[in-house]
Amino acid sequence: MSLNWSDYFGIAEKLFELYPDEDLSVISYADLTKKVSELPDFDDKSTPSEAVLDAVLSCWTELMYGPETDETPSTQID
């Protein structure tokens, strides 16, 4: 089954497998787009929006470091 930009979590899963030590705090859109376009199952010639690219990065980060909500009930009061 081929991947396209709308499946941002599927893309993130594959990137996570291939690039386990990427610095996701500073990766550029250009670098990300290149890495995705090189995925063997990727088949989408359209230009991705920043929202799609950011969604891929959010999910890739979550896969790499684990799910977090950032804020516990209490951190909201500080």
Add this chain to the structure above:
Amino acid sequence: MADGVTRWESAGGNNTKSIGGNGYEFSYTDKEGKTQYLQVDYGSMFADTEKTGLEAYIPEIPKSNDILITHGHMDHVGGIAHLINLRRGKTKEPLTLHCTKYSEMMIRNNLASSRIPVEEFPQFHTIEPGKPFEVNGFKVEPFAVSHSIPEASGFVVESPDGIRCMTMGDFKTAPVPLGNGWDDKAVAEIAKKGIDFMFVDSTSASSPGYSKSENIVQGGLKEVLKQSEGGMIVSAMISSSAHRLHTIATSVAKYAKETGTNPRTVIIDGTALINARRALNKCGYALEDMVKEQTGVDVKIVAAGTKAAQQVPPDERFYVCTGTQGEEASFVKVAEGRNKNISLDVGCPVHVFNLQSCIPGNEEQYKELEEKFKAKGCTTFFPDRYKPNAITVHASGHSGAGDVAHACKIVHDNSPRPTKVIPIHGATEQRNKVMEIAHDAGMNTFLVRNFSSVAIDSEGRATFEKPAKEETWITVTDLNHDFRKPKYEYARIGMNIDERKVRQIGPIYYKKPPFKKNNMLDAAAAKKILEAQGRV
């Protein structure tokens, strides 16, 4: 004057001990009875999943397709992903969020984490302080406020009758290092156009004086660096308080300059911190460049688990983790030896600093966290919330009594109309304190409960409408309990205001998002790519 009724309604959990699920609704009803709405914030409130099985509570579905966003904390924006689910197939009207760029980045991270299809993301209208716009018949003027998260906003919302309401958002008045913050002159200019009502953040109003600035934290962090000479630093901060990352990097640079030592490398760990750093970059806050310009010192900030991080000698590392309260995040994983990116067994002393004091309710977990680090032979500093600490490592994002008095005075002195103050976002004790402060400033004040509203006629006269006996909330449950593939279920509940008893009203059915089959790379394809990259 259009001669209608302007109304403000507390549409979320603004005014109890359980702060969260913030939402306010402005509306205007004209002479013909036609009503237009404008929502401010749509946050989530934590539900204590272990006890209730629920993920969160969110307020009732807003009547407006437009939402003004004060800032990107989840208690103000955490309901938006669920709102998109609940609106799916029920309306073709686009949802538009009016917010700053950094808030947009925080919201987009949360939408992706909730697996909302990108084509369903809301429209974002980027706002700027001092640049008014019109929406749903209301004139809206955003102004910058200081808070722990960058790019926080307050709004003046003017109804067609000319009634002007100032909603402050979460705020303090101390300067902030990133982006726009509180500006006395800007607030005074807005106030000169007249403010009828002022809705004021009460969270920390019981604390005397002004809320601290990040500059004070710099001094504390330099002490942290001094005490940790020759050892590795492991710390934790609230990731959304992203000003702190700048403060840490600046302190590292200044300390290195003052002592003639190599600057430590700041190594960040945890999903929320990595996301926050990326959002800062996208919004133009290049921390390394900013610090270099301010101090002349190169400080590197890298992500944990990368080759760049591994190459830094242990005694030059300044780790910053997520999870200050011992919740399942980076910091507790380090303490329990479960963090694959950070080991405590590095051949030099390890000094652990929690950059956040214990929040009431977390005492046991917080203490256990410190004990776990001690058991591994680390020195620890976990600040006491109620006693003076040797080192100041945290500044709150909420206004103390001094900030509230300061804001009230500016508005009172500049508004040509009498301004009435309504405290929100706090327990009764804190809201009473805001009333006392505003009263001292010569302003009229009113206390409103959750889910009550204020109706204002065209002359500015207010009627306080009693709340219903029951609050209505929407509960959020993830049936899958799997962050990779959440399956949300929603239900409406009623909560008796006096007895806090919950009544089930019924499930809310919604159209599920289109299913995406996520097939992992097969081993052969993965190997081929890795070989091509010279990585195997």
